[in-house]
Amino acid sequence: MIKLRQVSKLYPPDTYALHKVDMHIKDREFVSVIGQSGTGKTTLIKILTAQEKPTHGRIIVGGWDITDIAFREIPILRRQIGVIYQDFKLLPRKTIFENIAFALQVCGTSRAKITKVVPQVLKIVGLHSKAERYPGQLSGGEQQRVAIARALVHHPQILLADEPTGNLDSINTREIIELLKKINELGTTVMLVTHNKEVVNLLKKRVITLDQGKLVSDQKVGKYML
Numbered sequence: 001m002i003k004l005r006q007v008s009k010l011y012p013p014d015t016y017a018l019h020k021v022d023m024h025i026k027d028r029e030f031v032s033v034i035g036q037s038g039t040g041k042t043t044l045i046k047i048l049t050a051q052e053k054p055t056h057g058r059i060i061v062g063g064w065d066i067t068d069i070a071f072r073e074i075p076i077l078r079r080q081i082g083v084i085y086q087d088f089k090l091l092p093r094k095t096i097f098e099n100i101a102f103a104l105q106v107c108g109t110s111r112a113k114i115t116k117v118v119p120q121v122l123k124i125v126g127l128h129s130k131a132e133r134y135p136g137q138l139s140g141g142e143q144q145r146v147a148i149a150r151a152l153v154h155h156p157q158i159l160l161a162d163e164p165t166g167n168l169d170s171i172n173t174r175e176i177i178e179l180l181k182k183i184n185e186l187g188t189t190v191m192l193v194t195h196n197k198e199v200v201n202l203l204k205k206r207v208i209t210l211d212q213g214k215l216v217s218d219q220k221v222g223k224y225m226l
Contacts, residue, residue: 001027001158001189002048007057009043009213017043018054019213025191027157030184032192032200034224035210041193044210045160048191049081050074062157079107082151082159082188086166088143090135096122097131100150107154121149124186125179141172148179158189165196173199197224 002025009018018040025031035041046052047059050069058067066077090099100121101114109117122128125145135143144164151159161180165173177199184190194200200207200223207222208215217225 001025001029001062002191003058003060005058005060007047007054007059009040009047009052010055016213018047018210021057021210021213021215023208023215023218025189028184028187028189029206030181030190030192030203031206031208032194032203032222033208033210034194034200039210040213041210042162043213045083045162045193048158048160049083050077075107079154080157082154082156084144084147084151084159084161084164086163088135088140088147090143090146092135095132095134096127096138096146099135099146100153103150103153117153118149121152124152124183125149139172140168141175144168144172144176145179148176148183152183152188156188158191159183161190161192161194163194164192165194165199170198174202177203200224 002023004021004023007018007021008016010016033041033044043052047054048061050066054067058065061077062080069077091102094102097118100118104114104117119128122131125148127142127145127149130138165176168176173196180190180192204221207219209217
């Protein structure tokens with residue numbers, strides 16, 4: 001599903017955010033990517049979503065070589081990759097339904113399809129009864145669930161979760177991780193970028209470690225070891 005071949009990202013004059021990274025993540029895998037701040041995790045996400053282009057190497061997503069992706073094709077790529085961030089990026093003056101619908105409206109989706117899809121993703125994240133509430137009326141955990149629902153509206157093949165539990169307490173953290181596991185079991189490839197040692201150790205899934213832009217460890221059933 002995701003292949004990186006000798007991928008490097010150089011920021012002038014001489015800072016490598018990523019340096020000769022080889023990575024292969026299979027369809028339907030759940031992978032945690034760990035590393036200290038400044039080790040290239042955020043750059044990895046930006047490259048996979050075509051916010052940045054690599055300096056060297058090749059990037060293949062779902063069989064599509066996106067290394068030199070054309071600007072007009074980027075929206076197509078981003079409909080195949082859902083992204084969740086630490087800050088929920090919700091629109092405070094729109095209801096939960098409207099926040100999720102907006103992700104479809106900007107792509108020209110018909111009202112009929114929006115009316116069908118939004119309740120479906122709200123049901124997946126367990127918030128179908130709160131569709132008419134506003135973000136400020138929800139807990140942090142619930143707001144992150146809305147962000148996850150929004151990321152699922154295009155039925156992405158891949159879900160990138162960038163520190164999704166960074167602003168949550170331990171109870172909400174476990175609930176969000178269980179939800180990501182459920183989404184993975186439904187067939188979506190999940191890449192979790194996290195600093196949370198407890199989360200990684202509880203998952204008991206594959207762990208990739210980055211250090212100073214290099215891939216230094218790849219454990220099939222790993223623990224948080226830095």
